[in-house]
Amino acid sequence: GELKHDDLVNICELGQGNGGIVWKYCTFTNIDDQCQWFWNSLSPKKGIYLEVKPAVKTQIVRELKVLDRCNSPYIVGFYGTFAAEGQINICTEYMDGGSLDLILKKVMRIPEHILGKITVAVLRGLNYLREHHRIMHRDIKPSNILVNHHGEIKLCDFGVSAQLINSTLQTFIGTRSYMSPERLEGAHYGIMSDIWSLGLSLVEMALGRYPIPPPSIEDIDRLFDVDPYGNQSRLQGYGCYNVLAIFELMEWIVNEAPPSLPQKHFSPEFCDLIDRCLKKSTTERADLNTLLHHPFYKRYETESDNQDVSLWIEQVYKKDQSLTNGNNNNQYSRC
Numbered sequence: 001g002e003l004k005h006d007d008l009v010n011i012c013e014l015g016q017g018n019g020g021i022v023w024k025y026c027t028f029t030n031i032d033d034q035c036q037w038f039w040n041s042l043s044p045k046k047g048i049y050l051e052v053k054p055a056v057k058t059q060i061v062r063e064l065k066v067l068d069r070c071n072s073p074y075i076v077g078f079y080g081t082f083a084a085e086g087q088i089n090i091c092t093e094y095m096d097g098g099s100l101d102l103i104l105k106k107v108m109r110i111p112e113h114i115l116g117k118i119t120v121a122v123l124r125g126l127n128y129l130r131e132h133h134r135i136m137h138r139d140i141k142p143s144n145i146l147v148n149h150h151g152e153i154k155l156c157d158f159g160v161s162a163q164l165i166n167s168t169l170q171t172f173i174g175t176r177s178y179m180s181p182e183r184l185e186g187a188h189y190g191i192m193s194d195i196w197s198l199g200l201s202l203v204e205m206a207l208g209r210y211p212i213p214p215p216s217i218e219d220i221d222r223l224f225d226v227d228p229y230g231n232q233s234r235l236q237g238y239g240c241y242n243v244l245a246i247f248e249l250m251e252w253i254v255n256e257a258p259p260s261l262p263q264k265h266f267s268p269e270f271c272d273l274i275d276r277c278l279k280k281s282t283t284e285r286a287d288l289n290t291l292l293h294h295p296f297y298k299r300y301e302t303e304s305d306n307q308d309v310s311l312w313i314e315q316v317y318k319k320d321q322s323l324t325n326g327n328n329n330n331q332y333s334r335c
């Protein structure tokens, strides 16, 4: 339905999203002129600030309404969108486990069986977007994969509005790039580019650090000589980890060999899936259908529920809470 700005009263600020402030909202409904709060409909609103003509904003809002018909267990729920105060506001389902980049900051790295569930969810989400909406995601990375305490894993921030893609500096990359070599070279790109981004994201979550430039064997041993919740400081784990400037990084992705997983620490199926996702040539890279039949995917697709993910998420936040000696600013706290 048509959400108006005064339908939403902001409760508190969730934290700085990389696209601006992400707010946690409640919607309230007038019943016999009495306002009633429905806590169950907590919905963080995303505000994307755009300096574009009103006609362009109207078109973006119209295009985003496609999200009303976007229903999949692997896609974050959509509650409505409206333009206000120079922003495009997008109200979505609240995912109380946050995004995987946030989770990764709390643990050294994500174990393979959890990454298996993440792979299943992302591939099914990509397949849903392609089969039902004929779109690719365009921005697969850990911060755009959200989880909740039920163990559900869902995608967000995908390119559903062509006008919004044109209006925002989609070329703006930030400090890291999950973009495929062909996309960085300005060549035509499509779903195969999402497959590269998935591969790179999985390697980052498996190792616990952005994998370009690839860590040396010594770095790997240092990263893995502590348990996933090791107390060793992250910096020690990195060894001579140098952060490349964004342009050097893009050059590396285009010119150097792609990263891979160390066979010593991961299953052959996982290593093989990563190698197939990170082929620099799109003709050699695995496509979506191939991956939906890959042994690594097959190993996890049968598990119907995500109780293991739910338990793991709970552990992550419990450990985090104990570290922050109980101040309740964790993701589960209601404002």
Ligand SMILES: O=C(NOCCO)c1oc2ccncc2c1Nc1ccc(C2CC2)cc1F
Pocket: 017, 018, 019, 020, 046, 067, 075, 076, 077, 078, 090, 092, 155, 156, 157, 158, 159, 160, 161, 162, 164, 165
């Ligand atoms: O947020 C975006 N980029 O993040 C940049 C900084 O944080 C973004 O970029 C787009 C480009 C084209 N069409 C849409 C979007 C969109 N937002 C978006 C898309 C889908 C959903 C689905 C309900 C889950 C929610 C969204 F907020």
Ligand SMILES: [Mg+2]
Pocket: 143, 144, 156, 157
């Ligand atoms: Mg995002």
